[in-house]
Amino acid sequence: MARLEQVIINIVDIFLEYADDEGKKSQLNIEELKKVLEQEIQSPELKDKINPDDIGEAMGMLDKNHDGEVNFREFCRCVCVLAKCYYQKKTGRGGKKGKGKEQEGEQED
Ligand SMILES: [Ca+2]
Numbered sequence: 001m002a003r004l005e006q007v008i009i010n011i012v013d014i015f016l017e018y019a020d021d022e023g024k025k026s027q028l029n030i031e032e033l034k035k036v037l038e039q040e041i042q043s044p045e046l047k048d049k050i051n052p053d054d055i056g057e058a059m060g061m062l063d064k065n066h067d068g069e070v071n072f073r074e075f076c077r078c079v080c081v082l083a084k085c086y087y088q089k090k091t092g093r094g095g096k097k098g099k100g101k102e103q104e105g106e107q108e109d
């Protein structure tokens with residue numbers, strides 16, 4: 001399978017696997033979110049960005065519509081944040097120079 005395809009399928013499958021585990025289907029509650037972050041992210045740099053040990057903060061950061069759950073759209077944003085974090089680490093771009101530009105508060109809707 002093509003690599004990008006594989007990534008897309010993984011994002012959807014991982015989300016559904018955890019989101020359908022308990023409570024509402026297709027929504028990650030705080031416990032499900034904690035499990036995804038704990039089990040599907042291993043590297044310390046990324047854990048540092050969205051930390052399962054401070055799950056309240058992670059939820060607050062991801063739950064843009066404030067319904068207490070992470071839907072697929074919000075989960076995609078989480079993946080995107082982590083991808084950007086890795087990109088910056090790898091290329092040295094963004095982050096430092098942009099002075100707070102890459103921080104939260106980014107409105108992209
Ligand atoms: Ca759920």
Ligand SMILES: [Ca+2]
Nearest residue numbers: 063067069070
């Ligand atoms: Ca939400």
